[in-house]
Structures are given as C-alpha cells and as structure tokens.
Amino acid sequence: MTEDMKRIETVLDEKVRPALRAHGGEIAADRLEDGVLYVKLLGQCAGCPSADLTNETIVEAELTAALPDLVRKVVAVQAVSDELWEQAKRLLRDHHL
Numbered sequence: 116m117t118e119d120m121k122r123i124e125t126v127l128d129e130k131v132r133p134a135l136r137a138h139g140g141e142i143a144a145d146r147l148e149d150g151v152l153y154v155k156l157l158g159q160c161a162g163c164p165s166a167d168l169t170n171e172t173i174v175e176a177e178l179t180a181a182l183p184d185l186v187r188k189v190v191a192v193q194a195v196s197d198e199l200w201e202q203a204k205r206l207l208r209d210h211h212l
Contacts (some may be wrong), residue, residue, distance in 0.1 A: 118145060119185055123178065130177040135160055135169070142174065150187035152178060161199055179180060 123144050135142055140160030145153040154174060156166050175189035
C-alpha cells in the first residue's frame with residue numbers, strides 16, 4: 116500500500132467508516148488517479164438510493180477537507196457487493212423461486 120493510500124485509509128478509519136457503520140455500511144478505497152479517489156460503498160450502502168448523497172456529504176467532504184493536497188474528488192464505483200449477491204442467492208435457494 117502506498118503512503119498516499121495509507122493517509123486515505125487513516126481518514127476513512129477516523130472520519131468516514133464510523134458514520135457508515137452506524138447504518139450497516141462500509142467503504143473500500145479502490146484507487147487514486149490524478150486526485151480522484153474511486154471508492155466502493157459496501158454493506159447496506161451498496162446500491163442504497165442515498166449512496167450519491169452519502170458520498171458527497173460524508174466521504175468526499177471529509178477526504179477533501181483532511182487531504183486537500185491529495186484528494187480533489189471522490190467517485191463511488193457502483194457494484195453489487197459479494198455480500199448482496201450471497202443474500203440474493205440465499206433468498207432464491209431458501210424460497211425455491
């Protein structure tokens with residue numbers, strides 16, 4: 116892990132993850148390219164209708180404030196989490212749909 120990603124992880128641990136975890140969510144930093152941090156919202160945050168708002172008001176606000184020299188923008192990469200796929204499979208299997 117690069118030094119830049121370590122700095123990002125520290126801010127995520129201290130400022131972002133506690134707020135997301137309070138709602139059953141999680142976040143993973145995917146990559147940093149030219150000041151744009153790509154993240155994956157996981158858990159209850161994955162696919163949530165408020166995910167874009169969460170990204171703007173919590174994730175991007177905290178990271179750009181704490182690391183203005185490193186992060187200019189945060190983009191949430193939309194993907195279905197492995198956890199959500201497993202839930203869907205269980206529902207289909209257990210309910211014989």
